[in-house]
Structure formats: structure tokens, C-alpha cells
Amino acid sequence: LEAGIVGGVIHIALRWIEDGYSPDIEVVTDSALRLGMVLGRPAVRA
Known part of the structure; x- marks a missing residue:
């Protein structure tokens, strides 16, 4: 699950970069991992 989420976020960020947005790759990677x-955490009832 986590690999899919991270891969999806990076895929979206790469599309933004193609369109002219220029974030630092470290920021994109950190955001994807966070x-x-x-x-990926289990849900907690309030």
C-alpha cells in the first residue's frame, strides 16, 4: 500500500514538473513518504 501511495504521489509530481512546476525532488520525495x-496507518476510532 505504501509503495503504491508513494509511487502515485511521485507520478503526479512528475506530471507537474512536465507542466512547468519546479519543486525540489527532495521535497516531493519527503512529501510522498509522509x-x-x-x-498507511490503521484507522483509530475517536
């Missing part, structure tokens, strides 16, 4: 960690 999102993967959050979305």
Missing part, C-alpha cells in the same frame, strides 16, 4: 506513512 503521505504514505499517514495513509
